[in-house]
Amino acid sequence: MTPVPGDIQQVMDEADCLFSESQIEVAIDRMAKEISNDISGKNPIVFSVMNGGLVLTGKLVTKLGFPLEVSYLHATRYRNETRGSELDWKAFPAQQLKDRTILIVDDIYDEGATLGAIVDHCRTEQVGDLHVAVLLNKLHDRKARPDILPDYIGLECEDRFVFGFGMDYKGYWRNAPGIYAVKGM
Numbered sequence: 230m231t232p233v234p235g236d237i238q239q240v241m242d243e244a245d246c247l248f249s250e251s252q253i254e255v256a257i258d259r260m261a262k263e264i265s266n267d268i269s270g271k272n273p274i275v276f277s278v279m280n281g282g283l284v285l286t287g288k289l290v291t292k293l294g295f296p297l298e299v300s301y302l303h304a305t306r307y308r309n310e311t312r313g314s315e316l317d318w319k320a321f322p323a324q325q326l327k328d329r330t331i332l333i334v335d336d337i338y339d340e341g342a343t344l345g346a347i348v349d350h351c352r353t354e355q356v357g358d359l360h361v362a363v364l365l366n367k368l369h370d371r372k373a374r375p376d377i378l379p380d381y382i383g384l385e386c387e388d389r390f391v392f393g394f395g396m397d398y399k400g401y402w403r404n405a406p407g408i409y410a411v412k413g414m
């Protein structure tokens with residue numbers, strides 16, 4: 230058996246809980262209502278931004294009571310680190326995006342470079358109608374593309390490294406049911 234790295238359990242034990250599971254559920258319910266008002270009846274494709282968007286996407290789509298397709302894309306720039314670097318496109322959307330209504334779903338809007346690249350790709354592919362949903366907006370003045378703001382934001386947090394509900398600490402704790410901040414970060 231490959232052991233879990235030594236600091237992983239300790240990070241959870243010492244973390245500050247920023248949002249509980251029930252607070253997150255309330256936020257997702259609100260997002261689902263807002264999204265339904267905007268794209269119900271538009272035959273959208275919902276793209277989960279892997280890996281972080283996985284948990285929110287799963288929760289969110291069960292609350293959208295109209296026909297839609299679910300798919301994924303994978304753009305990553307943190308690679309299990311706590312600082313982002315250059316963006317690596319691991320999987321572009323497989324579908325034709327031209328003239329489609331698209332909903333991009335991700336866990337966190339931090340510096341925004343990831344979302345910026347995804348929006349640029351969607352525009353290049355001439356999507357019809359583009360919407361972006363994120364669970365968490367991290368509040369700071371380092372946004373790479375201040376012109377791009379997600380249409381649907383679940384919660385806002387202070388400028389700390391967070392994990393849980395899709396977000397990882399060194400690849401772990403995406404499965405944590407709340408949102409936590411690493412002690413001292």
Ligand SMILES: O=P(O)(O)OC[C@H]1O[C@H](OP(=O)(O)OP(=O)(O)O)[C@H](O)[C@@H]1O
Pocket residue numbers: 278279280281282304305306307308309313335336337338339340341342343344397
């Ligand atoms: O706003 P930014 O500063 O660009 O950061 C946000 C992005 O970073 C994380 O992905 P990550 O690169 O960790 O990939 P992963 O989800 O596959 O771990 C997160 O899931 C977002 O997609």
Ligand code: HPA
Pocket residue numbers: 307337339340389390391392396397398
């Ligand atoms: O604070 C964060 N936590 C986890 N993943 C992230 N990706 C960007 N920012 C973060």
